Amino acid sequence: MEDAFTKLLKGYRSFRENSALRKEFFHDLHLGQNPQTLVISCCDSRVVPNIIMQAEPGEMFITRNIAGLVPPYDTSHTSYHATSAAIEYAVLHLKVKHIIIMGHKGCGGIAALIERQNKEHSHTDFIDKWMEIAKPALAAAESSYKNLPSEQKAELCEREALKISIKNLLTFPCVAQAAAEKKLQIHAMMFDIKEFSLSLYDPAKDVFELIK
Ligand SMILES: [Zn+2]
Incomplete structure (x- = not known):
């Protein structure tokens, strides 16, 4: 081979x-470069925004991290903020018109969050801490549905994590301002690898709708 x-x-x-x-x-x-869109996606090797949306080089400014999460706005300089720096650069300097947060079904980061929920101590140097961003997603998934099979619980959690990321994104003053001035639109998408399909989150209906 x-x-x-x-x-x-x-x-x-x-x-x-x-x-x-x-x-x-x-x-x-x-x-x-003059990209109009910032994409924040999971770094899963199967989730490739450029290929999925057939974007040319120069079209999308992309930052990827475990589970495609957006951390809350935090200016304490006690750690490094790669995703926040990318957001700041895209909004303030590139003046992107769209931000797409892309999660996906079968996300390993979310699976790890579910698996480790009952363990007291962190088992990784960075992943557990990073996944704490999505912890409220797990709580929301569990409070709305009891005794869900694990696959469905994970899917629910993946969706909730996207909603948390939208909320966190709006804690960035530059994002909130651009969104309020209607210069920036925020979109959340879920990629289904098996079906190679994308669903778009509709905040008014609180549902993910398959893009046709
Ligand atoms: Zn993932």
């Missing part, structure tokens, strides 16, 4: 060959 890295180098060579045909496109890109 071909080594994974060797395969990637082969892919790069093919990219070079094919992209040579689009010399002007890449030449223009090197002059600067």
